[in-house]
Amino acid sequence: MTFQQIKEQDHMYVLPTYGRVDAALVKGQNARAWDVDGKEYIDFTAGIGVNALGYSDPEWAAAVAEQAGKIQHLCNYYYSPENTALAQELSEASGMAKAFFCNSGAEANECAIKVARKYGEKRGAYKIVTLHNSFHGRTLTTLAATGQEGFHKDFLPLTEGFVYAEAGDLAGIEALLDGSVCGVLLEMVQGEGGVIPMDESFVQGLAQLCKEKDVLLLVDEVQTGVGRTGSFFAYQGYGVEPDVVTCAKGIAGGLPMGACLVSERLGDILKPGMQGSTFGGNPIASAGARVVVRRVSDPAFLESVREKGAYFREKLEAMPQVEYVRGRGLMIGVKLKDKDAHEVLAECAKAGLLILTAKELVRFLPPLTITQEDMDQGLAIFQKVLEQ
Numbered sequence: 001m002t003f004q005q006i007k008e009q010d011h012m013y014v015l016p017t018y019g020r021v022d023a024a025l026v027k028g029q030n031a032r033a034w035d036v037d038g039k040e041y042i043d044f045t046a047g048i049g050v051n052a053l054g055y056s057d058p059e060w061a062a063a064v065a066e067q068a069g070k071i072q073h074l075c076n077y078y079y080s081p082e083n084t085a086l087a088q089e090l091s092e093a094s095g096m097a098k099a100f101f102c103n104s105g106a107e108a109n110e111c112a113i114k115v116a117r118k119y120g121e122k123r124g125a126y127k128i129v130t131l132h133n134s135f136h137g138r139t140l141t142t143l144a145a146t147g148q149e150g151f152h153k154d155f156l157p158l159t160e161g162f163v164y165a166e167a168g169d170l171a172g173i174e175a176l177l178d179g180s181v182c183g184v185l186l187e188m189v190q191g192e193g194g195v196i197p198m199d200e201s202f203v204q205g206l207a208q209l210c211k212e213k214d215v216l217l218l219v220d221e222v223q224t225g226v227g228r229t230g231s232f233f234a235y236q237g238y239g240v241e242p243d244v245v246t247c248a249k250g251i252a253g254g255l256p257m258g259a260c261l262v263s264e265r266l267g268d269i270l271k272p273g274m275q276g277s278t279f280g281g282n283p284i285a286s287a288g289a290r291v292v293v294r295r296v297s298d299p300a301f302l303e304s305v306r307e308k309g310a311y312f313r314e315k316l317e318a319m320p321q322v323e324y325v326r327g328r329g330l331m332i333g334v335k336l337k338d339k340d341a342h343e344v345l346a347e348c349a350k351a352g353l354l355i356l357t358a359k360e361l362v363r364f365l366p367p368l369t370i371t372q373e374d375m376d377q378g379l380a381i382f383q384k385v386l387e388q
């Protein structure tokens with residue numbers, strides 16, 4: 001099929017929920033991808049931070065293929081050794097005690113919200129505080145958690161029980177904690193909201209406040225997790241110990257998986273029958289995730305993410321068209337002085353570079369395994385596009 005035929009087929013048969021770029025990718029290797037016409041791209045997206053080890057990493061692909069040939073799925077009535085091993089490895093990498101597995105970030109956040117509701121149930125505390133400009137998913141409940149009016153307006157009424165606060169405003173949050181609140185949910189770096197890192201003092205103060213008020217600290221690491229910011233989870237870089245952590249995107253290296261991790265004292269809060277997911281903990285996704293977790297949790301690997309992030313930042317800040325760069329590790333937001341981020345995205349694709357946007361910023365979430373050569377080649381294309 002030609003690109004035109006694919007595009008027409010998409011328009012004819014797929015709901016138009018995405019504003020797509022004119023490229024149909026059919027093959028990839030680490031940070032390089034090829035489209036249906038054989039054109040090569042440097043990839044600074046990793047599928048919105050999903051392909052943590054790049055496209056088709058050989059070790060990851062072998063583990064996934066091997067598992068597919070052994071047992072691809074079993075129902076959650078039975079024990080799955082591939083999944084139990086992953087759960088232990090995630091616990092060791094994160095310091096969290098136990099995991100519930102699902103298939104996406106929104107589902108992981110749904111579970112976190114259920115954990116918090118269950119925690120507050122006896123004393124009638126059911127509200128969750130989230131931040132303005134946050135993003136927590138597209139289900140009706142995680143939309144309600146998402147502190148952005150624009151996402152809400154077409155789908156009212158949403159799940160009730162969410163109240164919103166300003167990032168950095170500890171006093172404002174404290175005023176909301178009136179006994180009806182069971183949890184505070186936030187991203188350490190707001191991703192979709194424009195790559196906005198939280199202040200360290202705010203996060204530490206919030207963790208302290210949650211402890212004092214007996215409110216759960218829920219950290220959404222769906223985008224920031226699994227090495228993206230240069231620590232295994234971003235909260236580890238903030239020196240706090242959350243009660244609940246959610247992850248998805250990068251966790252299984254490109255297979256659908258989400259996880260909701262809880263601390264020791266919440267290990268038995270959900271009893272049999274209170275939560276479930278048919279595909280949750282699927283052995284193929286688990287096999288892929290085990291490769292990701294083992295590779296990414298290596299301190300030398302995490303150090304390389306921080307170094308690459310610093311390199312990106314240095315090169316981008318030297319570009320005269322760049323107003324500022326923000327983010328952590330390989331989660332990078334770039335504010336341009338004059339150019340429109342969405343136009344730059346389209347121009348970059350034409351020039352052979354895949355990038356993302358976040359609000360009015362250009363956003364890069366390259367594979368954590370990106371090579372020096374691919375960073376340089378992609379940055380050179382970016383520079384050229386900015387000079388046009």
Ligand SMILES: *Cc1c(COP(=O)(O)O)cnc(C)c1O
Nearest residue numbers: 104105106135136137191222223
């Ligand atoms: C992407 C994202 C989600 C939603 O994940 P899905 O897998 O699309 O459901 C939730 N929270 C954050 C921070 C995200 O970046």
